[in-house]
Amino acid sequence: MLRDRAITALNSSLSLPQALEAVRPHLLELAQADSMALCLMEITHSLHFQWLVPGHRIPILEEYASVVDHDFFRAPIFARPQTVIRDSELLSRREYERTRICQRSRELEPRIEHIMAVLLPIRPGFFGALALYRNRPRAYSSQNAAVLASLTAHWVNTVRNCSDVQDVTIGTHLIEELYRRPDAAILIVEPPHREVLRSSHAIVLLERWFTPSELHSSGLPLPLKERLDALVRMDPDARLDKNVWVSLHADGYRTVRFIELPNPEGPRRWALLMHEIPISIPLPAEMKRKLTPREVTIATCLLRNWTNKQIAGELNRSLHTVKTHVRNLLDKLGIDGRADLLYQAARLNKPV
Known part of the structure; x- marks a missing residue:
C-alpha cells in the first residue's frame, strides 16, 4: 500500500519539487529513512549539479561543492546505474566514520550515519542521484535496498517527464x-x-x-x-x-x-x-559519446527499425550477442525501449 502511494505521489505533479514533497513521507516510511534528497547532474565538459531537498534541510548538501571530491558514492553509482548501493557495501563502519562526509555532517547536524543511493539515467549527459539518509547508527538492509530498487523505473520516468515539461514550458x-x-x-x-x-x-x-x-x-x-x-x-x-x-x-x-x-x-x-x-534518424552525438563503436553500429540499425534478427545477419553476429548489445546500449542511454530510443533520438536532433 505504501509503495502504491509512493508511485501515485511521483505521478501527482509535473513539477519536480512538488512531486518530491508529495512522495517524501511515503518513501521515508517505506525505506525507514530519516531524510532524502535528489541531485540533478548535467555532465558536459564539467559536472554541474543541483540538490533538491524536500522537507527538513540537510546542511551538508548546502556546502556539497566543498566535499564533492570526498563523495565516496559517486564512482560506485556511476559504475552501476539503476542499482541501489548502501554505504555498508562500500566501507566498513570504521572507514565510514573517517570520511569527510561523515565527520562534516556531525559538525553541522543532523548526523548522517548511513546512506543509500541510486543513479537515475535520465538522458545522455543528464542524471539524477537519489539518496536516502539515516540519522541513527543502524545500517540499511538488503530489504530496504530492494524496496527502493522497485521504484527506480518510476523515479526515472518522473524526473524525465518533469524535466521535459520544464524544458518546454520554462515556467x-x-x-x-x-x-x-x-x-x-x-x-x-x-x-x-x-x-x-x-x-x-x-x-x-x-x-x-x-x-x-x-x-x-x-x-x-x-x-x-x-x-x-x-x-x-x-x-x-x-x-x-x-x-x-x-x-x-x-x-x-x-x-x-x-x-x-x-x-x-x-x-x-x-x-x-x-x-x-x-x-533515417541520425544517432545524436550525445548518445554516441556514451556507446562503444559496436553499440553505435547497432543503435544506428535500431533507428532504421531493424529487428534483432536482421541486425545479427547484417553484422554476422549471433542473435544472443545482438540482444546483449541492445540491452546494454539502452541501459547506458537510460532509455526504456526501442520506441523511446526513436523518440529521444528525434528529440535530441530536433527538440519536440
Whole structure:
C-alpha cells in the first residue's frame, strides 16, 4: 500500500519539487529513512549539479561543492546505474566514520550515519542521484535496498517527464506553451474519449495520418484511442515502456507520446504529443559519446527499425550477442525501449 502511494505521489505533479514533497513521507516510511534528497547532474565538459531537498534541510548538501571530491558514492553509482548501493557495501563502519562526509555532517547536524543511493539515467549527459539518509547508527538492509530498487523505473520516468515539461514550458503551463507554438502537434483528451483541445498542427497531422474510416465516433483516431484506453487501465508499473506509440510509413516514423497530466480536481487528462520523424534518424552525438563503436553500429540499425534478427545477419553476429548489445546500449542511454530510443533520438536532433 505504501509503495502504491509512493508511485501515485511521483505521478501527482509535473513539477519536480512538488512531486518530491508529495512522495517524501511515503518513501521515508517505506525505506525507514530519516531524510532524502535528489541531485540533478548535467555532465558536459564539467559536472554541474543541483540538490533538491524536500522537507527538513540537510546542511551538508548546502556546502556539497566543498566535499564533492570526498563523495565516496559517486564512482560506485556511476559504475552501476539503476542499482541501489548502501554505504555498508562500500566501507566498513570504521572507514565510514573517517570520511569527510561523515565527520562534516556531525559538525553541522543532523548526523548522517548511513546512506543509500541510486543513479537515475535520465538522458545522455543528464542524471539524477537519489539518496536516502539515516540519522541513527543502524545500517540499511538488503530489504530496504530492494524496496527502493522497485521504484527506480518510476523515479526515472518522473524526473524525465518533469524535466521535459520544464524544458518546454520554462515556467509556463504545459498546454498554453505548446499550444502557442505553430509547429506543436498536441491533443488533450479526457478519457474515455472527450477531446479537450487540438492544436492547429495536430489537425494537419491527424488528417494526413488517418483516414475517416480509422476514426472513432468521437473523432479520435482508433489506434490512439485504443492505446490511451490501454494506458488508463494499466497500473503505473505496466505503463513505463508503453507510453510512446510508433508507426512506420514510407516517409518516416509517426510517434505519439502519451503524458498523464496532473489534475487535483476532477478527472485526469492526457496530453498526446505528435511528431513526424524522417525514415533515417541520425544517432545524436550525445548518445554516441556514451556507446562503444559496436553499440553505435547497432543503435544506428535500431533507428532504421531493424529487428534483432536482421541486425545479427547484417553484422554476422549471433542473435544472443545482438540482444546483449541492445540491452546494454539502452541501459547506458537510460532509455526504456526501442520506441523511446526513436523518440529521444528525434528529440535530441530536433527538440519536440
